[in-house]
Amino acid sequence: MTYIKPEFRHPNLPVNEVGFTKKEYEGRISTLCAGCGHDSISAAIVQACYEMSIEPHRVAKLSGIGCSSKTPTYFLSNSHGFNSVHGRMPSVATGANLANRDLIYFGVSGDGDTASIGMGQFVHAIRRNLNMVYIVMNNGCYGLTKGQDSATADKGSMSKKGAPNPFAPIDLVSLALELEASFVAQSFSGDKGQLIPLIKAAMHHPGFSFINVMSPCVTFNNNKGSTKSYDFVRDHASSTSVLDFIPKKEEIKVDYEEGIQVKVAMHDGSYLSLHKLARDWNPLDWVSANEALIKARDRGEILTGLLYINPKSNPLHDTLKSSDKPLNTLKEKDLCPGSKKLEEINSSLR
Amino acid sequence: MNTTDTNNPEYYHKVVDCQYACPAHTPVPEYIRLIAAKRYTEAYMINWESNVFPGVLGRTCDRPCEPACRRGRVEEEPVAICRLKRVAADNKGDVKSQMPQGPFKPNGKKIALIGGGPASLTVARDLAPLGYEIHLFDEQIKGGGMMRTQIPAFRLPETVLNEEVNYILDLGIHTHFKTYVSSLKEVLDKEYDAVFVGTGAPKGRDLSKLPGRKEGDANIHIGIEWLASVAFEHTKSVGKKVIVLGGGNTAMDCCRTSKRLGGEEVKVVVRSPYKDMKASPWEKEDAQHEDIPILDNHTPKSFEVKDGKLIGMTFEKVEAHYDENGKRKLIPTGEPDVFIEADDVLIAIGQLNSFPWIERDLGMEFDEWGMPKVDKVTFQSTISNVFFGGDAAFGPENVITAVAHGHQAAVSIDLFCNNKKLTERPSPFTNLTSQKMGIHEWAYDSEVPTDARYIVPQADKEKTLSNIKQEVELGFDQNTGFAEAQRCLNCDVQTVFTENKCIECDACMDVCPTSCITFTENEEQEDKLREKLLVPALNLQQDLLVSDTLKTGKVMVKDEDVCLHCGLCAERCPTSAWDMQKYLYKVTKAGCGNH
Numbered sequence: 001m002t003y004i005k006p007e008f009r010h011p012n013l014p015v016n017e018v019g020f021t022k023k024e025y026e027g028r029i030s031t032l033c034a035g036c037g038h039d040s041i042s043a044a045i046v047q048a049c050y051e052m053s054i055e056p057h058r059v060a061k062l063s064g065i066g067c068s069s070k071t072p073t074y075f076l077s078n079s080h081g082f083n084s085v086h087g088r089m090p091s092v093a094t095g096a097n098l099a100n101r102d103l104i105y106f107g108v109s110g111d112g113d114t115a116s117i118g119m120g121q122f123v124h125a126i127r128r129n130l131n132m133v134y135i136v137m138n139n140g141c142y143g144l145t146k147g148q149d150s151a152t153a154d155k156g157s158m159s160k161k162g163a164p165n166p167f168a169p170i171d172l173v174s175l176a177l178e179l180e181a182s183f184v185a186q187s188f189s190g191d192k193g194q195l196i197p198l199i200k201a202a203m204h205h206p207g208f209s210f211i212n213v214m215s216p217c218v219t220f221n222n223n224k225g226s227t228k229s230y231d232f233v234r235d236h237a238s239s240t241s242v243l244d245f246i247p248k249k250e251e252i253k254v255d256y257e258e259g260i261q262v263k264v265a266m267h268d269g270s271y272l273s274l275h276k277l278a279r280d281w282n283p284l285d286w287v288s289a290n291e292a293l294i295k296a297r298d299r300g301e302i303l304t305g306l307l308y309i310n311p312k313s314n315p316l317h318d319t320l321k322s323s324d325k326p327l328n329t330l331k332e333k334d335l336c337p338g339s340k341k342l343e344e345i346n347s348s349l350r
Numbered sequence: 351m352n353t354t355d356t357n358n359p360e361y362y363h364k365v366v367d368c369q370y371a372c373p374a375h376t377p378v379p380e381y382i383r384l385i386a387a388k389r390y391t392e393a394y395m396i397n398w399e400s401n402v403f404p405g406v407l408g409r410t411c412d413r414p415c416e417p418a419c420r421r422g423r424v425e426e427e428p429v430a431i432c433r434l435k436r437v438a439a440d441n442k443g444d445v446k447s448q449m450p451q452g453p454f455k456p457n458g459k460k461i462a463l464i465g466g467g468p469a470s471l472t473v474a475r476d477l478a479p480l481g482y483e484i485h486l487f488d489e490q491i492k493g494g495g496m497m498r499t500q501i502p503a504f505r506l507p508e509t510v511l512n513e514e515v516n517y518i519l520d521l522g523i524h525t526h527f528k529t530y531v532s533s534l535k536e537v538l539d540k541e542y543d544a545v546f547v548g549t550g551a552p553k554g555r556d557l558s559k560l561p562g563r564k565e566g567d568a569n570i571h572i573g574i575e576w577l578a579s580v581a582f583e584h585t586k587s588v589g590k591k592v593i594v595l596g597g598g599n600t601a602m603d604c605c606r607t608s609k610r611l612g613g614e615e616v617k618v619v620v621r622s623p624y625k626d627m628k629a630s631p632w633e634k635e636d637a638q639h640e641d642i643p644i645l646d647n648h649t650p651k652s653f654e655v656k657d658g659k660l661i662g663m664t665f666e667k668v669e670a671h672y673d674e675n676g677k678r679k680l681i682p683t684g685e686p687d688v689f690i691e692a693d694d695v696l697i698a699i700g701q702l703n704s705f706p707w708i709e710r711d712l713g714m715e716f717d718e719w720g721m722p723k724v725d726k727v728t729f730q731s732t733i734s735n736v737f738f739g740g741d742a743a744f745g746p747e748n749v750i751t752a753v754a755h756g757h758q759a760a761v762s763i764d765l766f767c768n769n770k771k772l773t774e775r776p777s778p779f780t781n782l783t784s785q786k787m788g789i790h791e792w793a794y795d796s797e798v799p800t801d802a803r804y805i806v807p808q809a810d811k812e813k814t815l816s817n818i819k820q821e822v823e824l825g826f827d828q829n830t831g832f833a834e835a836q837r838c839l840n841c842d843v844q845t846v847f848t849e850n851k852c853i854e855c856d857a858c859m860d861v862c863p864t865s866c867i868t869f870t871e872n873e874e875q876e877d878k879l880r881e882k883l884l885v886p887a888l889n890l891q892q893d894l895l896v897s898d899t900l901k902t903g904k905v906m907v908k909d910e911d912v913c914l915h916c917g918l919c920a921e922r923c924p925t926s927a928w929d930m931q932k933y934l935y936k937v938t939k940a941g942c943g944n945h
């Protein structure tokens with residue numbers, strides 16, 4: 001009888017720049033169903049944070065309710081975390097972020113948590129361009145409550161019991177684009193090669209970074225006829241580009257072929273290098289991103305990779321001109337600047 | 351790389367590092383689990399079947415299994431495999447009733463065994479139940495060979511040895527003790543169907559050319575002869591100051607024995623640097639624990655004799671230099687020579703084979719070093735019905751090697767007597783059984799405790815040094831035995847992969863604590879594939895398990911190196927593409943499967 005992860009790791013496990021092995025980024029052993037796509041996404045998050053040499057205490061994990069929202073327990077045990085109520089993760093993230101802008105905010109949600117009960121919260125977080133990574137582990141169903149169709153289930157997609165879904169889906173990527181989210185990406189839990197650089201880029205992007213990850217529910221939605229199964233997603237995924245995230249310290253070695261290779265500079269000196277696979281598409285151009293998405297949908301393809309990025313986005317703190325220091329570091333002098341300052345403010349309002 | 355052929359019985363066998371390294375291939379993890387379950391009798395019988403002397407070996411084995419043990423690659427120290435064996439022997443119930451029960455129906459064949467050490471005794475044990483009439487000859491008064499004459503009683507109590515030798519002799523062996531065989535020709539003339547030579551390597555090396563050797567002879571002894579004389583209680587004392595020459599296990603036994611026979615200043619003096627000494631690390635430790643200094647880098651120059659009596663030895667100080675091939679040269683440092691006082695000197699610098707009793711005109715071929723030509727697999731000499739084994743075959747080794755040789759020689763003798771080809775060896779018995787009992791439940795303890803290796807308690811030094819028969823090691827008690835047994839990683843519980851069940855969800859790769867599993871595109875070259883695994887597979891001694899091509903075109907590659915056999919891959923696999931299956935591998939003994 002186990003269910004305890006052994007303490008031993010590979011003796012040759014490499015160490016990153018801050019002196020940690022991957023073990024320091026792991027979480028508790030997963031209690032999700034064996035083979036759940038969500039676990040692969042957790043593993044991708046662990047790998048991305050390890051490779052980026054992030055100090056775990058600089059990350060805050062936030063989630064709602066669902067199998068997907070349980071995953072923060074299964075990665076980054078040494079980070080901060082808040083498991084909120086169903087669909088309310090964006091509010092908690094907003095509050096936390098406003099209080100302390102220095103942390104990296106990792107929001108994890110499900111398609112139920114986001115596209116149904118949390119829809120109102122989701123769209124406003126985008127609209128405000130809250131600086132966070134927002135991952136939806138999208139399995140087209142309510143996994144935790146035994147697999148009911150969710151709002152992202154495709155029309156006609158077959159349930160495990162054989163009933164087709166009668167409703168049209170909400171496409172979260174189109175919605176995020178429509179709302180001009182400043183970073184929009186789509187991926188597949190079974191494609192870590194693509195997912196890991198996307199997560200790294202999302203963590204560097206100064207604004208709302210949305211990644212919709214197809215993440216099969218092995219237990220309730222991996223049957224024949226489902227459009228969220230391992231087989232279906234593998235057969236229908238079409239990648240926009242091969243993506244590489246290049247931290248600022250590294251020289252870019254590849255020669256860029258005009259039109260095929262795109263180099264996107266990020267605010268902190270790092271780069272995204274994209275080898276384009278899709279034609280007539282430019283990730284910096286909102287119209288072409290929309291077009292690419294619509295055309296792919298028309299072809300019955302799931303477009304994956306980075307779809308759109310606005311590197312000059314204005315995150316919420318800039319819009320609000322809020323404190324550039326975390327609130328918990330403000331001293332009495334900062335909070336109560338004295339009667340002279342009060343005079344000044346009062347007279348400015350007269 | 352090609353898909354791994356797991357139907358080859360050697361593939362999974364190799365994963366069980368300890369068993370693979372054991373010359374007799376004892377199913378180690380199987381008996382360790384039985385010890386944890388307090389099923390000591392069964393644990394003993396598994397050992398007995400395979401290595402014949404569990405009680406002896408549980409105290410004295412050279413333990414080639416331990417340096418091989420996977421646990422030693424995962425953390426600092428291997429499982430205390432050898433001393434666990436002793437736990438089984440110490441706590442067993444009635445085992446005799448589980449051994450073959452004579453009298454056995456004679457098959458009309460007669461075999462002579464020359465020498466009564468572990469090699470011959472193993473042949474006897476394997477062949478007697480098949481109906482062979484076995485005649486064992488030894489010049490000593492009792493059986494056991496060097497286990498009796500060389501291994502001191504403080505490491506191996508005589509009762510333990512007698513018990514295990516008698517299990518064999520009681521199978522109806524015709525013993526001819528106090529009988530030195532002085533002519534192989536005479537033996538061959540007696541029309542035995544086959545003859546087995548297990549006479550060991552009975553000659554100790556001397557330093558006959560060293561000045562003073564002859565003059566000091568009365569107080570200069572050959573280590574193995576001296577130990578035998580102590581074992582038979584002909585020698586009961588030694589001088590106060592003793593020098594033991596040599597750095598092997600014999601030297602360690604000589605110095606510790608001296609300490610018990612009145613030696614007050616006992617010193618081991620060795621030519622090589624300490625780290626190059628041949629003695630096992632634990633033997634060196636035990637000697638040092640008894641306050642015996644080891645002086646390394648001292649080459650003997652002369653025995654010093656005054657008034658016809660040995661007074662000590664002179665040594666030249668040297669330094670080891672290694673050339674680019676790692677070959678060592680001992681070069682004098684130029685420092686003044688060192689004189690060390692001594693009343694007695696014991697020379698323990700190695701053993702030699704010697705076959706003065708084998709006539710050279712019988713047609714037996716010898717090599718340039720005077721060793722008989724013996725086949726490495728069949729143990730047959732160039733006289734077709736004469737077989738060799740143990741130290742007599744290829745030079746001095748150890749008990750477990752002698753046992754392994756004995757098993758194979760017995761197989762050959764049985765094939766030979768049945769007019770079968772000696773090269774058609776019976777294949778090993780193998781069996782794979784799933785250990786699955788529930789989603790997170792296995793028929794073995796799959797947890798991996800972090801306990802460090804437990805230390806075997808020893809009797810008080812005052813007690814052990816004052817009584818040569820007082821055993822030094824006390825053995826693990828049952829509770830410590832359990833805790834140590836739990837350190838075993840159950841390497842025989844194999845991770846068995848079934849390609850067509852895998853949906854490539856990566857769950858196993860993600861959960862594996864020691865990053866053994868990688869799904870990746872295959873490579874032509876093994877080294878390329880090894881390099882690109884999650885953690886590069888740099889230990890080339892350990893195999894890769896490579897699957898057939900999967901649906902996405904990738905392959906599953908598992909590096910066996912540091913797998914903890916924790917079963918998590920199988921627990922997290924949604925389709926049971928991984929299963930944990932216990933692999934039993936038994937070397938086939940004479941008469942099993944070939945009649």
Ligand SMILES: Cc1cc2nc3c(=O)[nH]c(=O)nc-3n(C[C@H](O)[C@H](O)[C@H](O)COP(=O)(O)OP(=O)(O)OC[C@H]3O[C@@H](n4cnc5c(N)ncnc54)[C@H](O)[C@@H]3O)c2cc1C
Nearest residue numbers: 465467468469488489495496531549550740741747748749
């Ligand atoms: C000091 C010392 C300590 C050792 N300690 C260990 C240890 O701790 N663990 C370990 O595994 N190994 C140890 N060994 C090695 C081990 O004892 C031998 O490798 C092993 O006993 C070899 O077994 P064998 O059957 O080949 O022959 P042996 O055990 O050497 O038996 C050969 C027998 O043949 C008899 N014989 C020889 N010639 C004739 C003849 N012509 N006629 C009749 N009889 C004859 C001898 O009297 C002897 O009894 C030690 C060896 C020495 C010297």
Ligand SMILES: Cc1ncc(C[n+]2csc(CCOP(=O)(O)OP(=O)(O)O)c2C)c(N)n1
Nearest residue numbers: 066067068086110111112113141142143144
């Ligand atoms: C306020 C509230 N309403 C309903 C529920 C019941 N509930 C729990 S999880 C869940 C759906 C989760 O679906 P999703 O976010 O897609 O997560 P998944 O389990 O599929 O990963 C629902 C409806 C709840 N916990 N709280």
Ligand code: SF4
Nearest residue numbers: 368419420838839841
């Ligand atoms: S851990 Fe156990 S099974 Fe594995 S090599 Fe060591 S003793 Fe053998």
Ligand code: SF4
Nearest residue numbers: 862913914916917919
């Ligand atoms: S049993 Fe499976 S999960 Fe455990 S270490 Fe071995 S390969 Fe990894």
Ligand code: SF4
Nearest residue numbers: 852853855856858923
């Ligand atoms: S967990 Fe099972 S199904 Fe998933 S990749 Fe591993 S072997 Fe294949």
Ligand SMILES: [Mg+2]
Nearest residue numbers: 110111139141
């Ligand atoms: Mg869901």
